[in-house]
Amino acid sequence: MKRLMSGNSAIGEAAVLAGCTCYFGYPITPQNELPEYLAKRLAEVPGGVFIQAESELSAINMVLGASVAGARAMTSSSSPGISLKQEGISFLAAQELPAVIVNMMRGGPGMGNISPAQSDYFQATRGGGHGDYRTIVLAPASVQELADMTARAFDLADTYRTPVMILGDGMLGQMMEPVTFPSKKKERQLAHADYVLSGAAGRPSRRIRSLILDPKEEEEHNWKLFRKYQRIEQLEVRHETFLLDDAVMAVIAYGTAARIARGAIKRLREEGLKIGMIRPISLWPFPVKIIQQTARHIHDFFVFEMSTGQMLEDVKLALEGSGYIHFYGRPGGVVPTPVELSRIISRHYHQSQKRKK
């Protein structure tokens, strides 16, 4: 059955159906519908825990506690609040604890505004907090995908015992779309629960720590994490392509920007312009291969982001100097329309066709 829901509420429902029993958060626009939904919903769940924390710092550390106690736990926020969560995210990565963190990005830096933006890409994909670690980052582009990826985020977090971030924006969080949920609640399958603290009954006591004073041991811990990240890079890349087969220009965009780009491409196709799209769904690990494969037959790439160009760097790294990169960015919470974007793409398209001749 389809339900009409805001993206934020859909994450809440999907989380509960994925077996999430704990939510900790601090109010911030544009993600408030999520804690508000869960405040009600988790009260119906046996063992459900909802705390409006005193800060994002507290919230992420409550997540850490709930996670190490064996629960599926999540928190959500928007850009300024996510900055505060970075300390905890670094600890979750170091202590190898699963958790799901939602960032409904808004315009920044600083207080910025409450309009949709994509300016936290660096923070999300580069680790964000201190230390040599990575966070799996998923970028949905519809309410249905928000719901589906929430479930997947919890599974990924468990599989790799690592924090997973869902990177949306104010638009995705607040818009209403029809969404279907699984008909049954999923049971959590924890393959290795040997990190869970439950009291040392019938087994030796456990310690979960990230202080490793011996540099050699800390180095080994870093390499261990690194090997895990390599596995994730091999196995967990997700992307979608759109009208790429005959294209001579490939737009690369994620999340809301990809929706806008899709609209723009449809228009341009009607005008006969051969444009397709690669939409990264996992931002880390970044879909490097598909970009490299595409570069074998397409020269022109058009990166569109609601920022001054952050994913752009990953595209450059993927292309390793091959191809030509066009860029259009709208930071600060400005959301261009498909028509606006199609005009820009069209201009770049025609210029590069001319150049080729």
Added chain:
Amino acid sequence: MKKVYTRPKSLKDAPFHYCPGCGHSIIHRLIAEVIDEMELQEKAICVPPAGCAVLAYDYIDVDMVEAPHGRGAAVATGIKRVRPENLVFSYQGDGDLAAIGTAETFHAANRGELITIFFVNNAVYGMTGGQMAPTTLLGQKTTTSPAGRNAARDGHPIKVCEVLAVLGGSAYLERVAVNQPAAIKAAKKAIARAFQHQLKKTGFSLVEILSPCPTNWKMSPVESCTWIDEVMSREFPLGVIKDSKC
């Protein structure tokens, strides 16, 4: 022959790394003794701090998870809400709890979280080399208050128990010391009482423990113990600050 004194079961057979005369080792032992006596080893989950006691998991033999500096109360909250049947306590210094972790502590107390905190007040930041703490006494010299703590510049020593006492969720607050045998006995009683409060679900419990740091006080262990009696406990009076029915 009758054994009258032995290592508590909940205390690992490992030499402490603490300085001679440090209060942390006494406090660890007291906690371990109480855990044994109340048969709580299999139920206990401890959250050690960033501070000299960060390695508490090398000594106290219960499940442990390290919290980021100051976030002990938040981490303990997450654990306890998921596992209400467990005994959950954090162990925190005065920098950890009363500076960087003030908000977490205050709100955990106010929500009446069913956790226990052992708050080790040694009036300095021990681990980082003796800097001024929120509990440093007026006039007390530290590496960052070389001329002595000055109220106009540095504010006043914070009386954590008194502050938390006015909050609706706090059930048990007592200040003790570990500088002499009678005080140590009282400290042990307070630790047990705090656990009882948690088990009976009356609310948030915290035991503040005045604890010598001879290294950073630049005193001998004996002078440190005397200083707690003669100076420190004047600012931080010992005794029960709050004890709701339990």
